[in-house]
Amino acid sequence: MDEGNNRGVGTDAIPSAYVHRDGAVAAKGRLYSPDGVGIATFFGMPLAGGILLALNYRTLERPGAAWAVFFGAVCTTALLFAIVYAAPETARFALALPFGAYAVAKALQGKELEEHRNAGGSVASNWIAAGVGMVPAGLFVWLYFWSGASRLPDKKISFGNGQQIYYERSVNVSQVRALGAFLKNEGFFGEGVGDRDVLLSRDGRTYAVSFVYEKGHAKYPSIRSAFQTFAKKVSEDVFRDAPVVVRLVDERLRLIVRIGWGSAPVSAAEIVKEHRERCAANEADECLNLGAAYRTGSGVAKDEKQEAAAYDSACGLGQSKGCYNLALMYAEGSGRAKDLAYAAELYRGACDDGEALACNNLGVAYMNGAGVTQDVKRAGELYQKACDAGNTLACENLAGLR
Numbered sequence: 001m002d003e004g005n006n007r008g009v010g011t012d013a014i015p016s017a018y019v020h021r022d023g024a025v026a027a028k029g030r031l032y033s034p035d036g037v038g039i040a041t042f043f044g045m046p047l048a049g050g051i052l053l054a055l056n057y058r059t060l061e062r063p064g065a066a067w068a069v070f071f072g073a074v075c076t077t078a079l080l081f082a083i084v085y086a087a088p089e090t091a092r093f094a095l096a097l098p099f100g101a102y103a104v105a106k107a108l109q110g111k112e113l114e115e116h117r118n119a120g121g122s123v124a125s126n127w128i129a130a131g132v133g134m135v136p137a138g139l140f141v142w143l144y145f146w147s148g149a150s151r152l153p154d155k156k157i158s159f160g161n162g163q164q165i166y167y168e169r170s171v172n173v174s175q176v177r178a179l180g181a182f183l184k185n186e187g188f189f190g191e192g193v194g195d196r197d198v199l200l201s202r203d204g205r206t207y208a209v210s211f212v213y214e215k216g217h218a219k220y221p222s223i224r225s226a227f228q229t230f231a232k233k234v235s236e237d238v239f240r241d242a243p244v245v246v247r248l249v250d251e252r253l254r255l256i257v258r259i260g261w262g263s264a265p266v267s268a269a270e271i272v273k274e275h276r277e278r279c280a281a282n283e284a285d286e287c288l289n290l291g292a293a294y295r296t297g298s299g300v301a302k303d304e305k306q307e308a309a310a311y312d313s314a315c316g317l318g319q320s321k322g323c324y325n326l327a328l329m330y331a332e333g334s335g336r337a338k339d340l341a342y343a344a345e346l347y348r349g350a351c352d353d354g355e356a357l358a359c360n361n362l363g364v365a366y367m368n369g370a371g372v373t374q375d376v377k378r379a380g381e382l383y384q385k386a387c388d389a390g391n392t393l394a395c396e397n398l399a400g401l402r
Contacts, residue, residue, distance in 0.1 A: 009282075031056050031116050031124065031129075031309050032053075032055065032105075033126070034105035034106045036128070037104075038105070039126050041100075042131050044132070046076040047073050047078045048133040048135070050077075051136075053066075053109065058140070060112060072377070080094070084377045097284040157176050161189070161190065161193070163193075167199070168200070171207075178238045179209070179238050186233075199249075206245060207242055207244050208244050209234060209245070210247040211246070211247070211248055227248070231244045268293075268300075269299045271298075272290065272298070272300045285319065288311070288314040291310030291325060305336075307375040308334075311323075314326075315349075323346045323353075324346070324357055331361075331371075344365045344371035351382065356389035356391040357386070358384075359386035359389070360383065360394040363383045366378045379397075379401070380401050382394075
């Protein structure tokens with residue numbers, strides 16, 4: 001028999017991913033142990049464990065298995081999030097995930113890992129596995145805060161018609177029922193008003209009643225006044241004159257506005273914080289209010305640069321008073337370098353938007369040639385426009401031209 005035609009399992013038949021040691025075969029590269037997979041899963045859910053299993057399969061030159069286990073981990077993670085979202089009480093079972101991941105890794109890759117070790121192959125550090133697990137963990141945390149996600153408490157009492165009060169452990173059931181009866185008497189609960197959710201919580205002696213409300217409506221004085229009256233009544237009728245805070249929140253329980261009563265007034269600093277947050281959310285009026293706070297030093301240290309920045313934001317969002325105030329600062333050189341030409345440009349935009357004071361000041365600029373070419377006729381036209389809009393100073397300036 002021609003031995004040259006006989007083929008056994010020799011060196012040429014072994015994939016390039018493997019190396020030899022004393023007749024045994026080891027993969028080229030490090031493999032993660034079942035312990036490492038379990039640790040990664042502890043930090044980063046099944047997604048992290050699946051990533052390590054996929055990396056192992058890639059090292060073992062099994063790309064098909066690598067993709068399959070990765071997609072399986074993605075789907076499993078998504079399913080677990082959906083289950084926990086629908087039934088938060090199931091979250092405690094997540095503690096078993098690392099043990100499940102360990103068992104899966106042992107079943108899928110235990111034999112190959114053992115052969116790899118026996119052949120002198122290296123095993124990746126569990127610290128590295130933990131680091132890999134922290135990457136999805138960081139992503140999950142970022143997504144949570146980026147989305148503003150929040151959850152209502154598990155405990156609730158229904159008052160019919162799709163209306164319920166959720167409450168935290170710091171509140172007793174009798175207080176929840178008393179608040180529900182009060183809301184019915186006030187017409188907030190009852191037939192014909194639609195589905196409504198209320199959250200009742202407590203911090204020390206202060207009770208917080210939170211309502212989901214449309215963000216755009218909360219800025220109107222009538223809404224704030226109504227809830228100020230509500231806070232007073234609920235303090236007197238339900239909580240025996242204890243301090244009460246009424247919170248208007250959006251669908252994700254993010255704060256829109258906070259109104260206090262009793263010994264829990266809303267401080268000037270809290271109001272400024274609210275202005276700042278809502279200005280950052282591109283609410284022009286709140287940027288204007290923030291600028292005024294920096295000007296007066298109400299709830300925050302006076303700061304002309306911050307004041308100008310707030311007015312600049314308000315102006316950019318179409319708030320004509322913000323443009324007018326910013327123009328004043330450029331004209332005076334406060335908070336910004338003095339620039340009469342740019343001040344005149346800002347006055348012009350605010351005047352076009354119906355800001356009478358801006359029309360008057362632009363008229364003064366034309367009268368004196370401040371930042372613009374002197375033009376007495378144009379100044380008179382602007383005084384007239386401002387006077388017609390009810391600005392008495394412009395009327396006086398107009399009279400001075402005649």
